[in-house]
Amino acid sequence: MLRQLRRFTMVNTYSHLLPDASAHISASLSYYSPPANGEVPYAMQYNPDPNGKGLPTNIVPQEHRRPIFDLRQLVDEGRESETNIATTGFQIVPKAISATGMKYEDWEDEATITSKYYSEVETLLKNVTGASKVIIFDHTIRRGEKEGEETPDTPESRKPVSRVHVDQTPMSGRRRVERHASSPAEAERLLRGQAQLINVWRPLRGPVLDVPLAYADARTLQKEQLVKSRLIYKPPTPEGETLSVEYSDEHRWYYLSEMQPDEAVLLKCWDNTPDGGRPTPHTAFLDERYHGKEGVTLRSSIEIRALVFHEPQE
Template sequence: MEAKTLPPVHSLPHFVGRATFIKDRPVFATEQPYEVVGTLPPEQEHLRRNTEFELGDIPVYDLRQDFEAPSLDTHGFEFLRRPELSAFDIGSEDGLKDYLRAVLAFLQERFQTTDILVYNYNVRNSKERPTPEEYSGSQAKPQSIVSEAHTDGTDEGGFLRIRHQLGQDYAKYNDGSWRSRIVTLWRATRPVEEAPLALCDPSSLGSDDLINVARPGRDFVGEVSYVKHNLNQRWYFLSDQQPDELTLFSSYDSMDNTKIIGVEPDPSPRATKNRVSIDVRAIVLTKLE
């Protein structure tokens, strides 16, 4: 099958969004970049991170007229129309459980494997601003949007996440005969008027655009990549994204070191409704032929 291509950006409508990008500090020559997740004693709060960030404007190009152009295998993300996944009331406990079961069934269909673990979900609201130490991500206490340009995993971080989540089952899938991926299924619960999910074409990233950052928490040390500002990067979104229009993207793939970079640009003052969304993360394990 011929690989899909994204249309040239000069042919696409766009808006200029503002996002947060990591600074490349001299201290990183001698220190691992890090940020602590979770609660710290007040007297240690100043030690939470050694990273610094800056705001930067980015043109974000609209793929509404090219809905089927991006593909997960080629670009690391794709858009999907799945009306059946927009019918759940994630505001109720039973509705949320039903939605997560439906997501699992969809992913099993999409990747043609039953070896899938849904391990995490987050509800986000563009008006929320929880503090770093707060637990959030539920319907009752949503997380804020993600204004930092980032990927959810690195080669090392994805491997550690899978090993941590699978526990004793990890050995079964680590014999060289399995492809392991971490994917996110993102869906807005109402039409998106502000803070759309924007994704970067990995082929537009410079060789030193990413900085890996350790994220030690209470029971797990993860690793993500943050992005430095570079106007050569090509960012895309889907205008007026509807609840039945989902975005599927990859943050780790044992057979491909290309990672998708995401950001949710700052809210628009013209929006009449804040954005509410749910993202579900899953480990996908596929037996190699």
């Protein structure tokens, strides 16, 4: 059996939490529980069996029903600044900054995404974070499916991820900088300053009703609840790492109801500084008021993964 990977540690300083909104829903969230055979948790990012269904994993989901508080009133009152990647780990972006010039049909064209939309996201991240440099290294479009018509999740057809997780570990975040910087010397220089990996999540059409995105206030986490898990890619791509999350009833969950394409949320997945290293877990979830109901538009969304730098003063 493989040796258990050590867990990622961080300081838990949760105080001054976002107030519980009066509007909330209850939903089942899928947490991590250890594999029964003691193996290191893993999730394959390709299927070695061409006839296999879905992507193989030994991660066993553990379902917990939790309240998820709606931030719509906070946004309607112009209080988005109460969310911040430096404190809550997630951040709702005001529409004045988050609006996009992309049309729905533009999302079908990879060249338009990587030229037009990447440029928009780079500007957004610099405006919101004050960063001096942004490197966007990939994106994923996810589309929901009708009940009874589900197809396997594959690299070519990605589905919403209904599992509580964090996209990066400290090691995988640092590796991303080393991989995407222009040179080893440039990577070393950038890592002397503050480096972050931020996921920019946006609907392609709205309102999002059936499978919204939920995110936990990072200050409600304990260090021992984050567990390194292997991401196994098709060779010769090297393995990656992500963080699975064990359950705690202290986790406080939020979402933004009925999101539209001119709205975006930032999710901090990694930060290299000792006082800024709190990531936010996130997950898709089924809103039972709408999921599977006739006439409800299926969720379509895009997530951009970007390295964001505050370069060292040298």
